[in-house]
Amino acid sequence: MPIKVFAGLGSVEVDPWGFVLPFGLWVWVALLAFLLLLSVGSCFLSFRFSEKDFSDEGFAFVSITLRQSVWVDEGGWWWQRVVLGLWMLMTMVLTRSYEGNLMSLLAVRHLPQPYQTLRDVVDDPSVVMVWEKQGAPIQAVIDATSGIFYEVKKSEEQGRVKALPMYTFPAILEEVISKQKVILDYELVLTVLRSNHFSRTGRCDLYLGQERIVAHPLSLIGQKDSPLVLALSTWVISMTEAGLYVHWNSATIPNSSACNQVPTKITISSSLSFRQCWWLASVTLV
Template identity: 40%
Template sequence: MEQRWVKMTLDVREADIGLGPFGVSATRAEMVDFTREILTETARIMGGRGLPEMNPWGFLLPLAPLVWVGILTAMLVVPAVVFFLWSITGLRNNDDTVSSSDMFFCYLRVFLQQGSTVSPDPWWERTVLAVWMITMLVLTKSYAGNLMSNLAVRYIPQPYQSLRDVLDDPSVTMIWEANNAYVQYYRAVESGVFREIADLESEGRIKYVRSTEFPSSIDIFVRNGDHVLIAEDRYERVLMAQDFSRTGRCDFYSSRSRFLPFMSSMVGAKDSPLVPVISVGIKAVTQTGLYDQWTENYMPNATFCAHPPTKITVNTSLTFHNLWGMFAVILGGHVVSILILGLELLNVRLFRL
């Protein structure tokens, strides 16, 4: 629409200049002359911020995955090494037999802060056990403290940080400005991510609107979380600033990833003498920083929602919805225990037969 209007009005001399700014592209350059670029814009994804929620598997977060792996490895290696050392040194009496499983459960009980039934005899074994106890004490106290902090944290989802995130979620619809430079680009490419976006037109996952319809579109569609807006970063900041001025809340976010950089310029008719004259004025305005200053003055509340928090701290009662991950682990452990008990009973009965 934008391209057809520019071509029609400039060809019939209804207008001498198009203010825009318009994205510079080879297709448009065949119809009009571009002035000096005003700015270089990149597109970002604008989505609705979700409601604060707690991760039901948050009890695993106090320790990094590598730490969990290290603990499990140490619980297997340390008792195995100790069992191997005292078995070859012969320091234990013949009637004081301790199996490798007893040794493993000895260190496991220390990890779970339970009493131990195996008494260390050699001095080096007592030293190893003492070091293990101190390590587990520090670890469990650190875990408990971090867990208390995590239980008070709520996470605000911002799921769509790249185009791949949007493509992989079939429940979300993209909103683009109709027939702008971005749309012309992804309709022309033959492979890659933008080709996949073009293919979504046939699936009904792309909605085209005019730029004047952006405020109502984000209020009706994007705020609910099932639509995302793809537009220039600067325009998205304007929309978020206007929404904050109206509601006093930061209900939207912009993606971390940027894509589709385009230069934006004013346009004139082919071989128009106005284009080079206007380019000189644009150079003076941009190099002195006036354009950026005017833009910032146009959106006075833009900084309030520039970096909205992804985590908030609350003081409220925990519910089953917040802790179902812990109960799932407990239930899973009981199910596995019952299965193992059944196998042991079955093995005893078969052995007697």
């Protein structure tokens, strides 16, 4: 029976910095670098080859980027028209791509599942790990002298490890959903917790991590050298290979598979708040 991470999905929120997400970091860096280079270069060439005022030359590229009108004198240099025309074409492609990606990002929102492995939990200092008191998993942590379990053991000094009886797990599910705590226990125990929560609330607020941290076998214990052990082992293997254990397990736990395929992306049609559009207000005021 594998041990897994049991965490909460939390609520869907819009990132107030979402307007920068349509482009990657290096796209923004390249755009700002080209904008600065063209503005400085245009100012320098205008100052070098003409005696007229060149104060507005550098701002022409900024105006084009912000989709503002630009005035070009008829007596200007030919290279000015060529550079401005190429910049207009490039910014048109970029702005169209930006608008399309931004609309998609505003409509599709993500349900984060940050804790997929024990390493993810250990590396997050804000979350508390809850283990079953006097259970085999917490005993493995206590006995650890190296590896990831030893790191969990050391994190107890920061108050990040709690050992609680299994019957108290339902009482802390709200803290798990709010991402204050995660539970680490056998997959069967966590499946029962999740199915009971769904049966009570009708919501899939909890998920199981993908990593099988460690697996402990389940078996029957019989008297040594007893002929019943061999016979029972044969029957148990046959039932397991036939899928009866999985079938009975699913049948005895109501709604055990209701939250197995929780979507990580949802489409929402709603109006944006002022907090989500704060950057638009700041640009307008400037």
